Structures are given as C-alpha cells and as structure tokens.
Amino acid sequence: xxxxxxxxxGPTLTSVGEHAVIDAIVRASPSPINGDDAxxxxxxxxxxxxxxxxxxxxxxRHFRADLTTPEFVGRKAVVQNFADxxxxxxxxxAALLAIAAPPEMPLAVIEGxxxxxxxxxxxxxxxxxxxxxxxxxxxxxxVAAIGSxxxxxxxxxxxxxxxxxxxVAHGDIGYSAAGFALLNxxxxxxxxxxxxxxxxQVPRLTPGRGVVARAAGATAMTDNSDGLIRxxxxxxxxxxxxxxxxxxxxxxxxxxxxxxxxxxxxxxxxVLTGGEDxxxxxxxxxxxxxxxxxxxxxxxxxxxxxxATAPHYTNGWESFG
Amino acid sequence: xxxxxxxxxGPTLTSVGEHAVIDAIVRASPSPINGDDAxxxxxxxxxxxxxxxxxxxxxxRHFRADLTTPEFVGRKAVVQNFADxxxxxxxxxAALLAIAAPPEMPLAVIEGxxxxxxxxxxxxxxxxxxxxxxxxxxxxxxVAAIGSxxxxxxxxxxxxxxxxxxxVAHGDIGYSAAGFALLNxxxxxxxxxxxxxxxxQVPRLTPGRGVVARAAGATAMTDNSDGLIRxxxxxxxxxxxxxxxxxxxxxxxxxxxxxxxxxxxxxxxxVLTGGEDxxxxxxxxxxxxxxxxxxxxxxxxxxxxxxATAPHYTNGWESFG
Numbered sequence: 001x002x003x004x005x006x007x008x009x010g011p012t013l014t015s016v017g018e019h020a021v022i023d024a025i026v027r028a029s030p031s032p033i034n035g036d037d038a039x040x041x042x043x044x045x046x047x048x049x050x051x052x053x054x055x056x057x058x059x060x061r062h063f064r065a066d067l068t069t070p071e072f073v074g075r076k077a078v079v080q081n082f083a084d085x086x087x088x089x090x091x092x093x094a095a096l097l098a099i100a101a102p103p104e105m106p107l108a109v110i111e112g113x114x115x116x117x118x119x120x121x122x123x124x125x126x127x128x129x130x131x132x133x134x135x136x137x138x139x140x141x142x143v144a145a146i147g148s149x150x151x152x153x154x155x156x157x158x159x160x161x162x163x164x165x166x167x168v169a170h171g172d173i174g175y176s177a178a179g180f181a182l183l184n185x186x187x188x189x190x191x192x193x194x195x196x197x198x199x200x201q202v203p204r205l206t207p208g209r210g211v212v213a214r215a216a217g218a219t220a221m222t223d224n225s226d227g228l229i230r231x232x233x234x235x236x237x238x239x240x241x242x243x244x245x246x247x248x249x250x251x252x253x254x255x256x257x258x259x260x261x262x263x264x265x266x267x268x269x270x271v272l273t274g275g276e277d278x279x280x281x282x283x284x285x286x287x288x289x290x291x292x293x294x295x296x297x298x299x300x301x302x303x304x305x306x307x308a309t310a311p312h313y314t315n316g317w318e319s320f321g
Numbered sequence: 322x323x324x325x326x327x328x329x330x331g332p333t334l335t336s337v338g339e340h341a342v343i344d345a346i347v348r349a350s351p352s353p354i355n356g357d358d359a360x361x362x363x364x365x366x367x368x369x370x371x372x373x374x375x376x377x378x379x380x381x382r383h384f385r386a387d388l389t390t391p392e393f394v395g396r397k398a399v400v401q402n403f404a405d406x407x408x409x410x411x412x413x414x415a416a417l418l419a420i421a422a423p424p425e426m427p428l429a430v431i432e433g434x435x436x437x438x439x440x441x442x443x444x445x446x447x448x449x450x451x452x453x454x455x456x457x458x459x460x461x462x463x464v465a466a467i468g469s470x471x472x473x474x475x476x477x478x479x480x481x482x483x484x485x486x487x488x489v490a491h492g493d494i495g496y497s498a499a500g501f502a503l504l505n506x507x508x509x510x511x512x513x514x515x516x517x518x519x520x521x522q523v524p525r526l527t528p529g530r531g532v533v534a535r536a537a538g539a540t541a542m543t544d545n546s547d548g549l550i551r552x553x554x555x556x557x558x559x560x561x562x563x564x565x566x567x568x569x570x571x572x573x574x575x576x577x578x579x580x581x582x583x584x585x586x587x588x589x590x591x592v593l594t595g596g597e598d599x600x601x602x603x604x605x606x607x608x609x610x611x612x613x614x615x616x617x618x619x620x621x622x623x624x625x626x627x628x629a630t631a632p633h634y635t636n637g638w639e640s641f642g
Contacts, residue, residue, distance in 0.1 A: 018640040037408035038374035040476045053359035054417040058457045087358040096375040098463050103641045134640050136379045142419050144465030155361045319339040319455050320424045
C-alpha cells in the first residue's frame with residue numbers, strides 16, 4: 001500500500017506552543033540524554049574516533065507533502081544522514097534534529113516526523129539526543145548524525161580507491177528515482193511497482209553494512225545520494241583513478257523496466273543519475289564484503305565508464321537548479 | 322561603526338551552481354577533514370566524551386537582512402551553538418553547517434556567511450568539518466556543534482544545582498535585546514551605544530569559560546538564550562531548587578539605562594527576558610570561577626526571584642509566537 005499526504009487539520013504549532021512541540025518530539029523519540037543545552041555521549045569504544053555529517057530536507061525541494069508522509073520524511077532525514085556515517089565505515093550512534101516549520105502547521109505533522117525519526121534511530125540502535133524547533137515559512141528538517149569509528153583502520157574515504165580493486169554496492173540503484181517518477185506522474189501505480197515508491201519515500205539500507213565493509217578490507221566508499229555516475233566520479237576524482245562498471249551488473253531489473261514501460265521513460269536514466277537511494281558504493285581488494293555485490297572495477301583511466309564506454313546519462317542532483 | 326545589510330547584487334547561487342557555492346564555503350572556512358561523506362575527528366583526549374548540540378537561524382525570524390550582515394549571521398550561528406557546548410563545561414571542537422537558500426540569492430551572501438563561520442570557528446580553535454547546501458524560499462542556517470568533555474567530572478547539567486550555591490554569570494545580560502530594540506526602532510544610534518548593537522549582531526563569549534567553570538567546581542550551567550528568568554527557571558525546574566537573584570548584581574548598567582531612556586523602554590525588561598546574549602549562567606559551591614561574577618544564590622523555594630520578590634518580567638523567546 002502506498003501512503004501519501006500530510007495531516008492538514010488539528011491543533012497548530014502556534015496554538016499549542018513551543019513547549020508542546022518539543023514534548024511531542026521527545027515523546028516520539030525518547031532519550032535520557034536529551035533535554036540539556038547539549039547532549040553528552042558516553043564513548044562506546046575506548047579511543048574511538050567521532051564521525052559527523054549533516055543533511056537537510058526542504059519541503060517542495062526534497063519532498064512534497066502530497067507524495068509522502070511526515071513519518072517517511074522523518075525516517076528519510078535520519079537514514080540519509082546515517083548513510084553518510086556508514087559510508088565512512090563507521091557506526092551511527094546519535095542524531096540531532098532541527099526543525100523549522102510554519103506556525104499554522106498542524107502539530108500532527110511534527111508528531112509524524114518525530115515518529116519517523118524515532119523509528120529510524122531505533123532501527124540503528126541510536127538515539128535522538130538533541131535538537132531545535134523554530135518558525136519559518138517552509139518546512140525544513142535538518143539532521144546531524146554522529147557516529148563512532150573504532151579501531152585503527154582508516155575510514156572509508158573518497159580518496160582510497162586503487163586501480164585493480166573491485167567496485168561493490170549494497171542496496172538498490174535507481175529505485176528512488178523510479179519511485180519519484182511514478183508518484184510524480186500521477187498514474188495508478190500497480191501493486192508490483194510499490195517497492196519503487198517505498199524506496200523513494202524511505203531509502204532502504206541495512207544498518208551496519210559500512211562497518212562490515214571496513215572490517216572486510218574495503219578502502220573507499222560513498223553513498224548513492226546524487227546519482228550513481230556523479231557519486232562514483234567523486235571517488236574517481238579524489239582517488240585519481242577511473243571506474244569501469246559492468247552493464248550487466250547495474251542493468252535495470254524487472255521492476256525498473258516495468259516502471260519505464262509504464263511511464264515511457266528509459267530506466268537506465270534512473271540507474272545512472274537517480275541518486276537518493278543511499279546505496280553504499282565502495283571499493284575493495286578481495287571478494288565483495290557480505291551484503292555487497294560486484295558492479296565493476298577500479299581502473300587508471302580517470303573516467304567513470306560502463307563496459308569501457310562513456311555512459312549515456314551522467315547528470316545528477318544539482319542544489320540550485 | 323554599525324554595519325548592516327546583505328549584498329543584493331552579483332552572481333546568484335543558480336548562476337554559479339552548487340559546486341561553486343560549496344567551494345566558496347570551504348575556501349572561507351577551510352579544513353583538511355571536510356569534503357568526504359562525513360568528517361572523522363581525531364580524539365583530543367583519550368576517553369573524552371562527545372558533546373553535541375544544534376541550533377537554527379531563520380531569516381526574518383532570528384535575523385533581518387537589513388539589520389545585520391552575512392558575516393555576523395555566520396558568527397552568531399556558530400557562537401550560539403558553541404555556547405551550548407560551553408554550558409556543559411565542554412570544549413567545542415567542530416561545527417557542521419547546513420544552509421538552505423533561495424536560488425536567486427547573491428553568492429556574496431553565502432561567502433559572507435562562510436567568512437563569519439570561519440572567524441568564529443577559528444576564534445574557538447575549531448574547524449568547519451562538514452555541511453550541506455540546498456534550495457529554499459527563505460535563508461535558513463543550521464549549525465551543529467560537537468564538543469569534547471575530558472576527565473571524569475560530571476558535565477554541567479541543568480539538574481545539578483544545589484541549595485546554598487552561588488549563582489554566577491559570564492558575559493553581559495540584556496545587551497542583545499537592547500541592541501535589537503535600537504536597530505528595530507530605526508533611530509540614529511549614538512556611538513556610545515554601539516556595543517549593545519554589536520552584542521546583538523554577534524554574541525560575545527570568551528572561549529573556554531565553560532571548561533574553566535567545570536574545572537573550578539561549578540555543577541549546573543546553561544546559557545542565556547531565551548531570557549534570564551526563563552533560562553534560570555530551567556535550572557530551577559530540573560534541579561528542583563529555587564534561585565534568588567540580587568537586583569544590584571543584575572541591574573541595568575549605564576549603557577542599558579541610556580538605551581532605555583532613548584527608546585522610552587524599561588531596560589529591566591531586556592535584562593530579565595532578553596535572551597540571545599548566550600551569557601553563561603551557572604551554580605557553584607565556592608567563589609565564582611575566573612571570568613564569572615556572582616548574581617545570586619540557589620534556594621529551596623522552587624521559584625526564580627529577585628531580592629526574594631517575583632520578577633516584573635518573566636517572558637522569554639517563544640518559537641511559534
């Protein structure tokens with residue numbers, strides 16, 4: 001079943017006041033260390049390193065109130081931030097949540113958001129440890145994620161890919177873009193294609209895959225946030241290498257092909273430029289770490305190619321387009 | 322000299338594109354660990370605890386483009402977050418910056434913001450380690466601060482005030498509210514009153530005062546963000562104590578009185594309800610830590626009083642007012 005739409009009725013943020021808004025968030029996503037000026041986190045591992053990232057979701061830009069739900073937005077905001085932590089080979093441990101919202105917005109929207117944040121932080125065995133709520137014209141959800149990197153191995157940085165390595169992926173590629181295209185087209189969506197829509201509303205990622213990859217000897221990693229070619233180009237540029245993808249390994253699957261037929265669009269575009277899947281993309285020397293599959297090889301060409309040929313689609317997300 | 326106003330001309334965010342926007346930020350606030358999916362921070366002290374907080378500034382709500390500059394907004398965004406770290410007795414070590422901005426905004430605004438962030442992070446010997454830029458209808462600046470709490474002493478939490486303790490403050494109280502009142506009134510501001518305006522545009526706080534207070538035996542602390550009475554009430558409520566302030570110790574000084582006369586306003590209102598000074602407010606057993614002055618005593622009454630009498634003004638910042 002596809003769920004969409006934000007609550008439009010009920011008590012507003014102005015009518016209940018800031019205190020009740022904060023209470024609603026803390027109730028939906030409780031933590032014993034939330035509520036002071038700042039949160040103090042106890043280290044999980046002696047001498048572990050702290051890893052930090054932040055990402056914003058803006059209504060009308062990253063999500064539409066008619067195509068998703070507040071719960072999904074809350075979950076997505078957390079998962080996309082935790083994907084950045086995982087992409088370093090680290091383990092997410094906490095999230096901070098800052099929300100700017102119009103005063104006439106129903107409290108139920110914030111309650112839904114907070115439930116989503118609570119679910120996602122719980123999925124990762126983490127906590128919402130602090131935040132801020134404030135007034136704006138447009139709903140803005142800003143999450144900061146904090147992670148922990150144990151041991152002495154290097155983090156999985158963009159500049160650690162080496163020629164000859166295997167390129168590996170964990171998660172679907174192109175599903176989020178296909179799901180958005182289906183929702184945006186306003187067509188009746190066949191039940192079989194619902195996984196694409198779900199993948200757009202909340203990216204799927206198994207918690208801990210980044211840590212597994214680092215333990216298994218992966219060296220570079222990023223997540224598919226802006227588009228497969230664009231994100232792999234980041235690794236290529238920073239590592240001064242090329243990447244040759246196997247067209248067989250990344251070819252649109254049945255679901256993507258069916259969605260493409262339904263909408264009259266080329267599913268390869270979703271695969272190569274879609275982004276927002278937050279699929280983990282890495283490089284490693286030996287066989288693919290558990291949960292990852294091979295999608296190509298690191299080369300010396302300086303370019304991201306498919307079967308040694310330039311890809312048909314190379315665009316990606318542009319923030320001020 | 323009072324500086325106000327945002328740049329209104331020059332290349333826009335859309336015309337230069339996301340890449341140039343990020344470049345401008347990183348140039349103004351460089352860090353060797355920025356630029357990957359997430360930043361990996363090396364621990365300063367073995368087994369130190371991580372401290373984290375987040376705060377947003379929204380244009381038209383927390384600042385007006387005609388009454389401040391982008392540099393000041395950038396500095397304020399960092400300082401108010403670091404004040405929350407200091408209020409735990411911890412040392413800020415890094416900041417994350419997420420900006421949502423209208424596409425037609427001049428790049429010069431973001432460059433100014435980034436310069437301000439760069440100055441403030443440098444003042445605290447910290448770095449801007451990561452961020453996000455995205456499009457919105459309204460400028461929103463979201464900062465997350467990460468700090469480090471060394472040693473085994475408790476953090477300076479809201480619930481650690483004890484009856485009989487001294488109440489201490491570091492920094493001015495009421496200056497920010499008076500400065501905003503002066504700017505907002507549109508009057509010609511005498512040079513002598515400019516420190517009030519400066520305090521509003523960028524809160525002043527000596528880096529490290531929170532760490533000093535914790536080392537000197539302070540037990541509870543917060544910062545004056547929402548108003549003196551309201552913020553001290555947080556300590557009173559969480560610690561199940563009362564606070565009796567000395568009217569002599571917090572009385573409006575010459576500058577505040579002169580601003581009050583100029584505008585026909587009672588400067589006591591700025592002192593008691595103003596907020597945004599980010600003054601550190603704490604409690605301790607012995608004498609006041611270096612840099613702090615005594616402003617009252619912790620009592621058993623359960624209320625925040627002045628000379629044992631209810632204050633005339635008790636309001637404070639309300640996010641959805």
